[in-house]
Amino acid sequence: MLAMNYRRPYKVRAEQMPEPEIEHPGDAIVRVTRSCVCGSDLHLYHGLVPDTRVGSIFGHEFTGVVEEVGPAVRNLKVGDRVLVPFNIFCGSCFYCQRELYSNCQNVNSQASAVGGIYGYSHTAGGYNGGQAEYVRVPFADVGPTVIPDDLHIEDAVLLTDAYPTGYQAAEMGDIRQGDTVVVFGAGPVGIFAAKSAWFMGAGRVIVVDHVDYRLEFVKKFAQCEVIDFREIDDMAVHIKKITDWLGADVCIDAVGCEAAGNFAQTVTGKKMKMQAGSATALHWAINCARKGGRVSIVGVYGPTFNAVPIGNAVNKGLTLRMNQCSVKRHLPRLIEHIQAGRISPREIITHRVPLEEVAEAYHIFSSKLDGCIKPVLVP
Ligand code: NAD
Numbered sequence: 001m002l003a004m005n006y007r008r009p010y011k012v013r014a015e016q017m018p019e020p021e022i023e024h025p026g027d028a029i030v031r032v033t034r035s036c037v038c039g040s041d042l043h044l045y046h047g048l049v050p051d052t053r054v055g056s057i058f059g060h061e062f063t064g065v066v067e068e069v070g071p072a073v074r075n076l077k078v079g080d081r082v083l084v085p086f087n088i089f090c091g092s093c094f095y096c097q098r099e100l101y102s103n104c105q106n107v108n109s110q111a112s113a114v115g116g117i118y119g120y121s122h123t124a125g126g127y128n129g130g131q132a133e134y135v136r137v138p139f140a141d142v143g144p145t146v147i148p149d150d151l152h153i154e155d156a157v158l159l160t161d162a163y164p165t166g167y168q169a170a171e172m173g174d175i176r177q178g179d180t181v182v183v184f185g186a187g188p189v190g191i192f193a194a195k196s197a198w199f200m201g202a203g204r205v206i207v208v209d210h211v212d213y214r215l216e217f218v219k220k221f222a223q224c225e226v227i228d229f230r231e232i233d234d235m236a237v238h239i240k241k242i243t244d245w246l247g248a249d250v251c252i253d254a255v256g257c258e259a260a261g262n263f264a265q266t267v268t269g270k271k272m273k274m275q276a277g278s279a280t281a282l283h284w285a286i287n288c289a290r291k292g293g294r295v296s297i298v299g300v301y302g303p304t305f306n307a308v309p310i311g312n313a314v315n316k317g318l319t320l321r322m323n324q325c326s327v328k329r330h331l332p333r334l335i336e337h338i339q340a341g342r343i344s345p346r347e348i349i350t351h352r353v354p355l356e357e358v359a360e361a362y363h364i365f366s367s368k369l370d371g372c373i374k375p376v377l378v379p
């Protein structure tokens, strides 16, 4: 089959690979119909996630059609159209019983830091992902969700990660009526976090980024204020200035660790060149929150060397919440939002690319070229 294949940092290609097989009675094989590239894939692509092995297939945001099921599978049948949450989880352990699917205990991952994730290095279990024609889906009875007939496939594929993650980012911010919410990052996750913040009662939503077309898009899509951080000398002072010298009630980090030399910007008012794995947005989130405020972190931090301004967080009495999204928990509510016409997630899709051109898709998405917000691979 044709699949994305990781060679080295900044180098992926489409290549013929062996088709996956049922390895466990609870597995299914899914023929992929749509597969997104995610900001999380960029951390792999930038070489920031440990134990990303040459030859692995990325891709944790996909829809497909069930091609084959193992003998133990009860809830799925051949031909079902499914969306597959990025988490691989057993559905029955201590964490899954509490709907903390991203923390599943029964999926093999290094140091048990996270549960399994499709196509996300051996630190997340070493599973191959869905940027391919076929993918093996473990615990097929619990993860995949049959796509309702009236749900557009491009909305469905955004329900596998980006939309629920943005939603959970806002939810973890524990937004109260009238709160000022500052979202760092106008990528897919930040865009959905900003939109979701309104549903939770925010009184003001501000999104920070430095990519013009993304700021323009989020301003319309989420009807929020935007800040281009290239124009700001000291982010914490600026946010205070525009919030009666208080700071934001809630800050959301939808950026994560950055690629080397990505851009020059400020952490404490000083211009500086980014090092691989820097955590500028996280610093800003902590430093821009008001005393007693809340910081919600969904940005992914691959490397282990991120310095966090924990002293500021302690002194301000912040509440910090963070996690990988537990996608499945949010699906009923988010499907309802889409069906009621309150949101049309697929509006963020800017590029539909044949799987053969996966290298171009990574390049334009990573370099923020050609107005790219969300690329979708079509096998
Ligand atoms: P993306 O790369 O498309 O978007 C990130 C945006 O942040 C870009 O527009 C970039 O210009 C902007 N940015 C960079 N530095 C910034 C800074 N200092 N301040 C403000 N903006 C800055 O990625 P995405 O798909 O939107 O994902 C965003 C983050 O969320 C990534 O770290 C990704 O790994 C993570 N993520 C987490 C989960 C989860 O479950 N926790 C799920 C999906 C994605």
Ligand code: ZN
Pocket (backbone or CB within 6 Å): 038, 039, 040, 041, 060, 061, 086, 161, 162
């Ligand atoms: Zn993702």
